[in-house]
Amino acid sequence: MKQVHVDVAVIGGGPAGLAASLAARKEGAERVLIIERNTELGGILQQCIHHGFGLHRFKEELTGPEYAQRFIDFIKETDIEVMLETMVLEVTPERKIYAVNSESGMLEIHAKSIVLAMGCRERTRGALRIPGGRPAGVYSAGTAQRYVNIDGYVPGKKAVILGSGDIGLIMARRFTLEGAKVEAVVEVLPYAAGLTRNVVQCLEDYDIPLYLQSTVIEIHGNKRIEAVTIAQVDEKWNPIPGTERKIECDTLLLSVGLVPENELSSQAGVAIDPITNGPLVDDAMMTNLPGIFACGNVLHVHDLVDNVSKESERAGMYAGRYALGKSSEKARRIKVQAGENIRYVVPHEVSSEEPVEFFMRVQRPQDDVALDVGGLRRIRKTSVRPSEMLDVKITPEQLQSLEGDTLVIQIVEQ
Amino acid sequence: MKVTDKQTLTAQVVIVGGGIIGTATARELSRYNVDVLLLEAEAEVGWGTTKANSGIVHGGFHEEPGTLKAKYCFPGNQMYPQLCEELDVCFKQNGILMVGRTPEEMETVQEYYKRGTERGVKLQLLSKEELLEQEPNLDPELAGALYAPEGGSVMPFELAAALMENAVQNGVRYEVNAKVIGAWAEGGKKYLETAEKVIEADYVINAAGLFSDDLARMFGDDYFSIRPRKGEEYIFDLSVKDMVKSTIFPVPGKISKGILVIPTAAGNLMMGPTGDNVDEKEDLGTSQDGFNRVFDGAKSLVPGLDPRKIIAQFAGVRAASDRGDFIVELSPNVPGLVHLAGIESPGLTAAPAIAADVPRLLREAGLELEEKEDFNPRRSGVIRFHTLSREEQDKLVQEDPSFGRIICRCESITEGEIVDAIHRGARTLDGIKFRVRAGAGRCQGGFCQPFITQILSRELGIPVTQVTKAGPGSEQVKYEAKELSEQEVL
The missing domain is CATH 3.50.50.60 (FAD/NAD(P)-binding domain)
Known part of the structure; x- marks a missing residue:
């Protein structure tokens, strides 16, 4: 078995892995390795050929592949090593990685620090337990996106989309542009789950109807999907009898949420937050396992890649520092707590020695409120939406003025 | 003629x-x-x-x-x-337990013990304590069980x-x-x-x-x-596979053996089946009502079952006469x-x-x-890459590099296994899923399906638009890009 020794091993070459590896190298870690299972770097960005990426980061509106390419070009200018078509099978708490590819066979990679950047997967029909038959023609939106944008095939010509997550909205427009008809986008919530700009640019601009507080209650068809029955739902998401409506279609796309892919992490013993489904991390983005860091969609699902890059640079920097033996025990541990109308906050624990940027989501939409960070900062918000992640920076000085060892982040009325 | x-x-x-x-x-x-x-x-x-x-x-x-x-x-x-x-x-001889809850049910359990032993079935009666020691995740209110160690999956x-x-x-x-x-x-x-x-x-x-x-x-x-009788089943993610060791049966009702909790040979835990007479022989739909009955039944045996860990469901129709x-x-x-x-x-x-x-x-x-x-x-x-030791896996890839390409990431299924399945007769995505489990995991083929579609197309020498989920009529992607949006006009 081939033995490899590196300073920092980054698992995943998507936007998180790319940013983390660059930051680790910049920090001074000498051997930085990206392990990527696909045939190219860039992750899911490569199939996101629509524009809208990089507005914050580059002050430009780039497509997914363009955004990825910027980072890939940076990588090319460095001596960061890249292993493509290489699948990580196991990570141990001692920071040993087993990975396989067809060229080298099994690899045993010994890393001084590891960055978990495996991204997420889409929630499935099975997880939703949509009743009915199991015909062909039911896809998660991202799978359909790959078929259309990478492989060059259109799954069908009459589609219904369940869920108004961003990928579903983007695919509604994509199907329309490919000559297919999108009969309906159906959302169980009373508001769209994706970004407002996507609702406008992908649905409203193409007269695609969005049915809120509705869901698919049955899939019809044996070989290929023939129709779905949709119905309105009550506050508890139970279908309201009498509101059923059958819509003929040959395709059903599901855009019903993303789940961080933490099977490798859990196997290694990384503690997982049941709300985010991602690791619990401190302000260095380090998990409960020393030297194992996490960032990007494996940590919590983001809506903007710009935030992924920013978060991952922090993880990469600290992973580099750890590999160099420069990280020190923190004197003070402050627990971060999600308060009123906050669903979760990352990181979960901070010291008062490093500047920190918190990422969080609200539970429900609210207007004219303020985001209160433990009384240290209070920021006015004209609106907060579960689909739009909030972030706020706090300095070590501000943290040092905190009394007690819990920091509560909450939404307060103005 | x-x-x-x-x-x-x-x-x-x-x-x-x-x-x-x-x-x-x-x-x-x-x-x-x-x-x-x-x-x-x-x-x-x-x-x-x-x-x-x-x-x-x-x-x-x-x-x-x-x-x-x-x-x-x-x-x-x-x-x-x-x-x-x-x-x-694979034959997983993990045994079968028929559990009783009430004194009446334990009497029935005794009757089955008698019926089985007369036939020569190796059986053992378990007290409440023995049962819970063997299966600590069962409902502690259960009174005892009949254990058939030669049952399996x-x-x-x-x-x-x-x-x-x-x-x-x-x-x-x-x-x-x-x-x-x-x-x-x-x-x-x-x-x-x-x-x-x-x-x-x-x-x-x-x-x-x-x-x-x-x-x-x-x-x-x-x-x-034939009186078709449908059964719905629900499959859990591999992460909860260890909740029970043996297949757990309740004391049976009149028509069926009841709702079971089954550690399948594939490793996933499964619960079901319902037993409903249906009119259509090909009525393979699952239902909310079916789920409710299955979950209630399964939960009464294993209270810790978490419905959020369900990754798939299906129904089959029994050919009862x-x-x-x-x-x-x-x-x-x-x-x-x-x-x-x-x-x-x-x-x-x-x-x-x-x-x-x-x-x-x-x-x-x-x-x-x-x-x-x-x-x-x-x-x-078939070779099952994920069951091999790291050394065996390494050796296999050295001999045949296609085993070094993981196609199904959830179940660690390699291209080598998929090609082997096709050579053994798999012709469809479901055929590959059932043979080697590619697409049977937690993402349900979300990531690997486009790749398997390509491999099927390549190995069978057919266009991608003719690759099916389960035979003619279930084509996976129906059109080439631009086929719908562009037309020859001259």
Whole structure:
């Protein structure tokens, strides 16, 4: 078995892995390795050929592949090593990685620090337990996106989309542009789950109807999907009898949420937050396992890649520092707590020695409120939406003025 | 013979139906010097009721004495270890528990203990304490159990595919997408008509499952009917696979064995099945009501089950007969026609024993059967990369680099395994999923399906738009890019 020794091993070459590896190298870690299972770097960005990426980061509106390419070009200018078509099978708490590819066979990679950047997967029909038959023609939106944008095939010509997550909205427009008809986008919530700009640019601009507080209650068809029955739902998401409506279609796309892919992490013993489904991390983005860091969609699902890059640079920097033996025990541990109308906050624990940027989501939409960070900062918000992640920076000085060892982040009325 | 321009095939024995009964019979008959052809209506064998079977190899203590179910179930159970060893398929002998809750239920448990031990089934009565020590995640309110250590689990589709492969190794022919649309007896011969062919046979074995009454009627036998009975099942993610070791049965109701919690041979925990009489033989839909009943039943056995860990659900339809028992007999009206019908639970367990009884029936009908000298009972199983040690995996990739390309990330299934499955007869995405589990994991094919579609297209030499989920009509992607949006106008 081939033995490899590196300073920092980054698992995943998507936007998180790319940013983390660059930051680790910049920090001074000498051997930085990206392990990527696909045939190219860039992750899911490569199939996101629509524009809208990089507005914050580059002050430009780039497509997914363009955004990825910027980072890939940076990588090319460095001596960061890249292993493509290489699948990580196991990570141990001692920071040993087993990975396989067809060229080298099994690899045993010994890393001084590891960055978990495996991204997420889409929630499935099975997880939703949509009743009915199991015909062909039911896809998660991202799978359909790959078929259309990478492989060059259109799954069908009459589609219904369940869920108004961003990928579903983007695919509604994509199907329309490919000559297919999108009969309906159906959302169980009373508001769209994706970004407002996507609702406008992908649905409203193409007269695609969005049915809120509705869901698919049955899939019809044996070989290929023939129709779905949709119905309105009550506050508890139970279908309201009498509101059923059958819509003929040959395709059903599901855009019903993303789940961080933490099977490798859990196997290694990384503690997982049941709300985010991602690791619990401190302000260095380090998990409960020393030297194992996490960032990007494996940590919590983001809506903007710009935030992924920013978060991952922090993880990469600290992973580099750890590999160099420069990280020190923190004197003070402050627990971060999600308060009123906050669903979760990352990181979960901070010291008062490093500047920190918190990422969080609200539970429900609210207007004219303020985001209160433990009384240290209070920021006015004209609106907060579960689909739009909030972030706020706090300095070590501000943290040092905190009394007690819990920091509560909450939404307060103005 | 009727005049037709269809291609004509002949065979001494034609088996109609490639489910577990048809494939087990094909393999059994391949021991003899007899020319056998199997016809399967679907795109692959094992595709009907078998595919959706719970996969339990029953202990053999449930069945009422004097029934054919009793005649074949326990002997079938006893054949499983050798059968699975010969075919190199997974047989997880993890035992079966029938648990009781009330004093009345414990009395019933005692009765089954008596029934089973009289038959020779190895059984053990467990006290509450012994039960909870063996299965700590069961409801602590349970009073005790009957334990059948020789019960177990197989993957029914894997077994049917392996039986067919081994039968083919020994000379049996088979055709898929060959639904029988007409059948008749004439001049001592029997004829079966499919969309493309007419097959002339001396003997016909009706193993047509849900459609066995339809086939019987074509021959003029209308003395039994199939009463389709649907069962819904729900599969959990591998992360909760260790909640129970054995398959957990409640004390059975009148119609079915109740809702079970099943550690499948594939490793996932499963709960089900319902048992609902349905009108349509192909009604494979699941329902909210079905889920509620399954979950309530399963939760009463294993309270810690978390519905959020469910990754897939499916339904199958049992080919129960109006006789309430198996039908394993020669047609009283058509010489040389054998009915293997009404094979509901415990049909999978009984299958090897039923198949082993078919030569007797054929001999009774006048067929001379002579054992072949060169019958090879062994079939080499598929390589399962994820079950190998790191060293073995390394060695395998050095020998064949296609095992170094992981296609299904959730289950760590390699390109090598997928190509092997295609070479063994997989023709569809579901065929690959059932053979090697690519796409059977937590993402349900979200990531790997486009890749497997490409591999199927490449290996079968067909366009991607002709790759199907489960046979003709279930094409995966229907159009090339621009096919819908651009038109030739000049």
